Amino acid sequence: MTTMDDQSVGMDYLxxxxxxxxxxxxxxxxxxxFLLFPFYWMAVATFKxxxxxxxxxxxxxxxxxxxxxxxxxxxxxxxxxxLWMWNTVIVSVSSTFISLFASVCAAYAIExxxxxxxxxxxxxxxxxxxxxxSILFIPLAAIVFQLGLFDGNLALxxxxxxxxxxxxxxxxxxxxxTIPYELEECALIDGATRLQILLKITLPLSLPGVISAGIFAxxxxxxxxxxxxxxxxxxxxxxxxxxxxxELVNGxxxxxxxxxxxxxxxxxxxxxxxxxxxxxxxxAMTGAVKE
Amino acid sequence: MAVIAExxxxxxxxxxxxxxxxxxxxxxxxxxxxxAIAILILFLAYPxxxxxxLGMTDTKxxxxxxxxxxxxxxxxxxxxxxxxxxxxTIFYTVFASIVKFAIGLYLxxxxxxxxxxxxxxxxxxxxPFVVPTVLSAIAFWWIYDSQFSIISWVLxxxxxxxxxxxxxxxxxxxxxxxxxxxIWRGVPFVAITLLAGLQTISPSLYEAANxxxxxxxxxxxxxxxxxxSPIIAVVMTFSVLMTxxxxxxxxxxxxxxxxxxxxxxATLSFQRAITGGNLGEGAAIxxxxxxxxxxxxxxxxxxxxxxxxxxxxxx
Numbered sequence: 001m002t003t004m005d006d007q008s009v010g011m012d013y014l015x016x017x018x019x020x021x022x023x024x025x026x027x028x029x030x031x032x033x034f035l036l037f038p039f040y041w042m043a044v045a046t047f048k049x050x051x052x053x054x055x056x057x058x059x060x061x062x063x064x065x066x067x068x069x070x071x072x073x074x075x076x077x078x079x080x081x082x083l084w085m086w087n088t089v090i091v092s093v094s095s096t097f098i099s100l101f102a103s104v105c106a107a108y109a110i111e112x113x114x115x116x117x118x119x120x121x122x123x124x125x126x127x128x129x130x131x132x133x134s135i136l137f138i139p140l141a142a143i144v145f146q147l148g149l150f151d152g153n154l155a156l157x158x159x160x161x162x163x164x165x166x167x168x169x170x171x172x173x174x175x176x177x178t179i180p181y182e183l184e185e186c187a188l189i190d191g192a193t194r195l196q197i198l199l200k201i202t203l204p205l206s207l208p209g210v211i212s213a214g215i216f217a218x219x220x221x222x223x224x225x226x227x228x229x230x231x232x233x234x235x236x237x238x239x240x241x242x243x244x245x246x247e248l249v250n251g252x253x254x255x256x257x258x259x260x261x262x263x264x265x266x267x268x269x270x271x272x273x274x275x276x277x278x279x280x281x282x283x284a285m286t287g288a289v290k291e
Numbered sequence: 292m293a294v295i296a297e298x299x300x301x302x303x304x305x306x307x308x309x310x311x312x313x314x315x316x317x318x319x320x321x322x323x324x325x326x327a328i329a330i331l332i333l334f335l336a337y338p339x340x341x342x343x344x345l346g347m348t349d350t351k352x353x354x355x356x357x358x359x360x361x362x363x364x365x366x367x368x369x370x371x372x373x374x375x376x377x378x379x380t381i382f383y384t385v386f387a388s389i390v391k392f393a394i395g396l397y398l399x400x401x402x403x404x405x406x407x408x409x410x411x412x413x414x415x416x417x418x419p420f421v422v423p424t425v426l427s428a429i430a431f432w433w434i435y436d437s438q439f440s441i442i443s444w445v446l447x448x449x450x451x452x453x454x455x456x457x458x459x460x461x462x463x464x465x466x467x468x469x470x471x472x473x474i475w476r477g478v479p480f481v482a483i484t485l486l487a488g489l490q491t492i493s494p495s496l497y498e499a500a501n502x503x504x505x506x507x508x509x510x511x512x513x514x515x516x517x518x519x520s521p522i523i524a525v526v527m528t529f530s531v532l533m534t535x536x537x538x539x540x541x542x543x544x545x546x547x548x549x550x551x552x553x554x555x556x557a558t559l560s561f562q563r564a565i566t567g568g569n570l571g572e573g574a575a576i577x578x579x580x581x582x583x584x585x586x587x588x589x590x591x592x593x594x595x596x597x598x599x600x601x602x603x604x605x606x
Binding site: 028031032034035036039041042045056062102103106109114116118125131137139141143162165194219225226230240242259262264267270274278282285286 | 319533560
């Protein structure tokens with residue numbers, strides 16, 4: 001995927017620096033400032049002692065005079081946060097793997113086996129991507145309850161693939177399409193089975209696509225909120241977003257320091273993963289839209 | 292021929308049904324589809340249908356409901372909170388989508404310039420989209436706090452206002468506040484996908500336009516926009532769908548308050564169904580979103596067809 005290669009429009013080297021500064025760098029800098037400010041503000045609140053946090057008269061709110069880890073230690077030792085983190089990891093990893101497995105099989109069948117009706121099935125799966133979770137969560141809650149999955153990780157592991165599979169399948173279909181048919185034909189003539197072809201030829205060649213789909217699926221399931229809020233009730237089974245919103249607020253008392261610490265530390269894992277695979281992530285995002 | 296034909300026929304007979312089935316594309320195809328289809332039918336198609344049914348029942352949490360036809364919709368049509376949520380949803384979607392598109396396109400054009408650290412800037416710009424929405428919404432919640440809002444503090448120091456702004460306590464302030472948070476979260480998605488679209492436009496088109504003496508504005512109007520329109524249609528459909536069905540931002544920042552002023556249809560349906568226990572009524576509210584969603588998809592689909600037709604595309 002080299003769609004994001006540097007292909008700037010020519011001739012702009014003729015432009016003088018001050019002019020380009022006003023036209024490009026200044027507005028770009030302003031937009032980036034606004035996009036990043038909430039993260040800065042989150043980090044400041046995380047490491048600021050309460051005394052400074054609620055006193056704008058004595059302390060400049062933009063700076064931390066006495067950095068502290070009190071909010072983070074409170075979060076990790078006085079709440080179920082480590083459990084939420086653990087649940088989020090388990091749920092995200094499992095649902096990503098289930099989705100990747102199902103999507104690889106489905107995309108291979110639709111794109112390569114070209115069975116009867118595969119085009120329509122492919123289209124139907126894509127339409128599944130357009131069904132929003134905020135319409136599905138009520139009937140899904142009823143189903144989850146009936147299946148006896150309520151208030152457990154399994155409820156989330158099994159339902160998250162509903163929004164991951166359509167996306168991953170669609171993305172992988174695009175990748176499989178780029179692999180020449182001749183490779184598979186040769187292998188077929190040499191007596192390889194379809195499964196061998198998939199495992200030894202198609203998958204290795206479309207590894208970037210599989211990684212893209214995996215990273216995207218992982219961040220989406222880490223991000224998921226409405227199902228986790230609906231299907232989980234006890235504190236020790238919650239995921240980070242739900243736990244932070246429901247457990248760190250006692251009536252009207254907001255533990256702002258702990259809330260911000262939860263927001264910051266809950267974001268860090270996805271941001272680290274994302275920064276390692278940013279090119280894959282971007283190509284997954286744009287690939288899905290451009291299809 | 293007959294000499295070799297016989298053993299072959301015998302071999303074929305011996306080859307079990309099983310191996311022959313595995314050589315058939317249709318059978319193999321079906322087998323490969325099983326995991327995906329099973330999950331999607333059980334947890335996507337079936338709940339979608341069940342949702343339609345639930346919307347026509349008076350099901351409560353923990354009890355079976357009975358069929359009541361369109362009664363839920365009739366009572367909703369007289370429910371001022373429901374209509375307020377419809378209004379809020381449309382307001383939220385229209386304003387957030389327009390601004391997201393404008394800033395996103397502008398940002399995409401800026402990022403398409405020759406820049407140092409290009410890939411790093413792109414990675415940074417996408418951050419709001421990557422970080423879990425609820426967690427960044429918590430940051431906005433703090434930014435909008437009535438006593439400790441940093442926005443109010445800065446404005447007071449700058450001498451622009453004299454009192455702290457009650458961002459989330461006043462209905463209209465709250466509406467604009469959640470719209471702003473949604474824009475913040477959505478701009479990166481629009482910008483990065485439009486940037487990908489911009490980079491597929493051949494530079495030779497711009498060079499030709501330059502030789503013909505076209506101004507910047509003319510190049511944008513007659514090359515960039517038409518070439519970008521298919522991807523604009525797709526991006527904006529996604530963006531509108533995501534905004535219209537948004538739940539996380541509202542639930543985190545305002546929970547629908549003050550006095551229902553920011554309730555979207557999604558948050559209202561959660562409140563009625565899960566918090567209030569009226570699954571049937573909640574499902575009816577969810578179902579009421581479907582016509583809007585279908586309209587948004589069809590609109591962009593036909594828009595796309597039209598623009599392709601204008602460009603003389605074949606499919």
